[in-house]
Amino acid sequence: MEEQLISKKELLEETSISYGQLYRWKRKNLIPEEWFIRKSTFTGQETFFPRDDILKRISKIQKMKENLSLDEMRDMLSPKMTDVSMTEEELLQKGLISKAALHVYASGESEACAEFTSRDLLSLYVIEGLLQSGSISLDEGKMAADVLKRYDASEMKAHTELVILRKLGVTTCFIADAEHILFEQSVKVVERVALRAASEELKTKFMQEDHQ
Known part of the structure; x- marks a missing residue:
């Protein structure tokens, strides 16, 4: 099954976030670099994203940002487990x-x-x-x-x-x-x-x- 993609323009419209927010979250590693997919279109180079992954991630960020800082969210979304031990x-x-x-x-x-x-x-x-x-x-x-x-x-x-x-x-x-x-x-x-x-x-x- 071919992966469904969403363009950057469609993403910003559907999620009501700004260009600046999207790339700030990218710089903070809240959105993986590999999700920014450059493809050639009839208008030139455009950026696309794996549709389901990016929509779920942005929904999660929007919910978490009410209670967590960007750094806390970065730690949360990192594949590395928090350094903790318990009995x-x-x-x-x-x-x-x-x-x-x-x-x-x-x-x-x-x-x-x-x-x-x-x-x-x-x-x-x-x-x-x-x-x-x-x-x-x-x-x-x-x-x-x-x-x-x-x-x-x-x-x-x-x-x-x-x-x-x-x-x-x-x-x-x-x-x-x-x-x-x-x-x-x-x-x-x-x-x-x-x-x-x-x-x-x-x-x-x-x-x-x-x-x-």
Whole structure:
């Protein structure tokens, strides 16, 4: 499927933002450089954007700017997790992660983890969401946890996903950076989790607590 684009002129009209706002947000890395696509038209060179991505991003910026500074929004939208660590007790107390997710994540570890790093927290948050969805079993959750533990989150791209597949009762999972993935018809796609979106959601929860 060909990616749907929107021109800069259409974008400014549809979102009611100014040229200056758009490029200020670009300079602050609130909008990725790669979303500014230069194409030749009959009037010359014009700038286009991936329609769905840019409209969702601008809507999110407009909502966040009521409570956050540009720098806080930049940190929120960055693929890098906020440098934070939490204990199991703190996670349970805040209601961020359930005991079931902690158990699944700790499976195979020789000893309990005293503190969870930013990388752990993102993986735990994804596992929590998968278990809450009811679409995977505990064993499939352990498989996903193993993949997430070995993934370097600093390599996260805009379209990085955790993909869980099932074929003839056999489940597998992997992490992919491609926007479009075509599977054979006999494969059931159980879940596709956008890791960058999960990271943004988790950071939103942290910032909401900081501002309470």
